[in-house]
Amino acid sequence: MRRIRAAAAIAIVTSLATAATGCGGGEGGTGSDASPKTLTYWATNQGANIEADKKILTPELKKFEKETGIKVKLEVVPWANLLDRILAATTSGQGPDVLNIGNTWSASLQATGALMPWDEAAFEKIGGRDRFAEAAVASAGAEGQDPAAVPLYSMSYALYYNKKMFEEAGVEKPPATWDEMVETGKKLSKDGKWALGAEGSNLSSNIHQVFALSQQHGGNFFDASGKPDFTSDANVAAVKQYVDLMGKNKIIAPGNAEYAQNQSLQDFARGKTAMVLWQSAASTFKAHGMKDEDWGVAPAPVQSGTPGQGRQVNSMVSGINIAVFKNTKNLDGATEFVKFMTSHEEQKILNGTYGSIPSVKSAQQDGAFDTPDGTVLRETLTKSAAPLPQVANESQFETAVGTAVKGLFADAANGRPVTTESVKAALSKAQQQMPK
Known part of the structure; x- marks a missing residue:
């Protein structure tokens, strides 16, 4: 997980478990008046600063809107604030439809029931679980349970x-x-x-x-x-x-x-x-x-x-996962967005820009990532990295x-x-x- 602050995490399981079923309205988000043509997305700060992330992501989100007709409302959330924001979202009902999380949080958030589980049927909607590197999927939730998120950016x-x-x-x-x-x-x-x-x-x-x-x-x-x-x-x-x-x-x-x-x-x-x-x-x-x-x-x-x-x-097996709030009112659109962000082409574009390694195997094997650091990172992920305790x-x-x-x-x-x-x-x- 990249640049993650774990303060306030002591209360994560009890707070989220209590609030996960209590979300109410929220324009374009998880509320009852959410538009099927609008999604809210909390992205993590992967670039040099917030503005750099907006500059990188906005053209890709416009591309998604052109392809699907679904507008994505983007907010890049600093790592220092992200966990607190997730906790607040589950109590206020003003959360996003889709959000990025550090992969080391996956099992903790999974235990609350706040995130949509990615079972076989859900994975099939985005092309199947076998598209993703197994080490990355292993860092998306506790062993023996359906993952709580989908790998997006892989790092070591x-x-x-x-x-x-x-x-x-x-x-x-x-x-x-x-x-x-x-x-x-x-x-x-x-x-x-x-x-x-x-x-x-x-x-x-x-x-x-x-x-x-x-x-x-x-x-x-x-x-x-x-x-x-x-x-x-x-x-x-x-x-x-x-x-x-x-x-x-x-x-x-x-x-x-x-x-x-x-x-x-x-x-x-x-x-x-x-x-x-x-x-x-x-x-x-x-x-x-x-x-x-x-x-x-x-x-x-x-x-x-x-x-x-x-x-x-x-x-450690490091990386960013993309998750869907379980109570989103726009599940089809959220799933379509996850499919887009984990497509072969988007994996190449985004990971190439951020200097991370694609979580999707076909993109990971693309020659564009055969750089000196890309080779070391990929070899580490494949041969000598282990996930933090799930x-x-x-x-x-x-x-x-x-x-x-x-x-x-x-x-x-x-x-x-x-x-x-x-x-x-x-x-x-x-x-x-x-x-x-």
């Missing part, structure tokens, strides 16, 4: 690096393992510049990184029954390893402990940091003034060897553990020791905050 993490800074430091290639990351990082962290960017106050970013590290240590944050298991040795080791990049290894600037959304990308674009772990970042770099030849890309590091299945996971309490997990990691980064930035014991204590506190 990669390691982006500044070629000029590498050359100046005499570094010939990007690190493939975490030991190499530390070794390389010490060569790059000098003269007021730093090796690796991080966003210690970005709860989602924290979760994404420690999840992959936990997988590499053979761990998971939930057991087979879906119960939290935050304090396992593997999870403690994963969190400590990540925070140690700042505290012990000193290859992340202490100021990054306070960084929130996108600040590490800005430092990278300005040549303040040499590397950043990010999701499908090419279009964002361009928006910040970088040229394609300024940066390179490689798979995110693993503990040893090369990325692959099992303990060689080096990314459990009803996933959003609460992001808030609790993401906040624990934020606190540990603050300790590291202020010179306080981050030990195995202090990490375990922070994760224990996070686990106590989870619903029983």
